[in-house]
Amino acid sequence: MQGALFNRCKEVMGFNIYKFLFSPSFWVAVAVFFLLAEVFTFHLVALWFFLSALLMVLLTLIFDIPHLLQIALFLTIAILLLLFTRPFTVKKLNVGKAKTNVNALWGMNAVVIKKISKYERGEIKVGGQIWGAVSADGGEIGEGSEVIIERIEGVKAVVRIAGEEQTAQEPYVE
Numbered sequence: 001m002q003g004a005l006f007n008r009c010k011e012v013m014g015f016n017i018y019k020f021l022f023s024p025s026f027w028v029a030v031a032v033f034f035l036l037a038e039v040f041t042f043h044l045v046a047l048w049f050f051l052s053a054l055l056m057v058l059l060t061l062i063f064d065i066p067h068l069l070q071i072a073l074f075l076t077i078a079i080l081l082l083l084f085t086r087p088f089t090v091k092k093l094n095v096g097k098a099k100t101n102v103n104a105l106w107g108m109n110a111v112v113i114k115k116i117s118k119y120e121r122g123e124i125k126v127g128g129q130i131w132g133a134v135s136a137d138g139g140e141i142g143e144g145s146e147v148i149i150e151r152i153e154g155v156k157a158v159v160r161i162a163g164e165e166q167t168a169q170e171p172y173v174e
Contacts, residue, residue, distance in 0.1 A: 022067045027056040030074075044086055044093070052078035105131075105149050109162060116141040116159070124149075124157060132156040137164075 031053035037046035056074050108126055116122030117140050124133040135141050136150050136158050147159035
């Protein structure tokens with residue numbers, strides 16, 4: 001009774017599920033799944049499973065590999081790719097390293113719209129925004145001068161005249 005039920009389950013509406021499982025077509029479907037997962041997340045994790053599934057397509061076309069060995073090969077290849085190539089790829093693509101908000105202002109050019117003096121904060125305009133500003137070396141910077149933002153301290157930008165030597169290091173952005 002149980003064998004007949006199993007044989008009946010293998011044939012569903014003329015499609016032999018058992019022949020599909022672990023065939024090259026199955027691995028193509030797995031590859032498409034992981035490719036879509038990578039496209040929608042872009043965390044560079046599903047990419048390695050996609051590549052492993054593509055390799056399984058080739059292997060199952062060439063060799064008659066038992067099902068459990070196919071699964072083991074797929075997982076082994078994917079995990080090895082993930083461990084050994086993902087760090088290099090993430091570093092080269094700078095995934096997650098984009099400067100945002102205040103950190104994006106470091107090194108940008110701005111224009112002084114209100115004179116910056118030793119004892120009074122001036123104003124600069126950068127990216128359409130107006131920021132309070134002080135001089136990095138404590139000197140005066142006249143209105144209309146082009147400056148470079150060295151750092152942000154609270155709500156004010158510390159700037160230097162464009163072309164002068166930089167006095168501060170670029171921040172560490174994680």
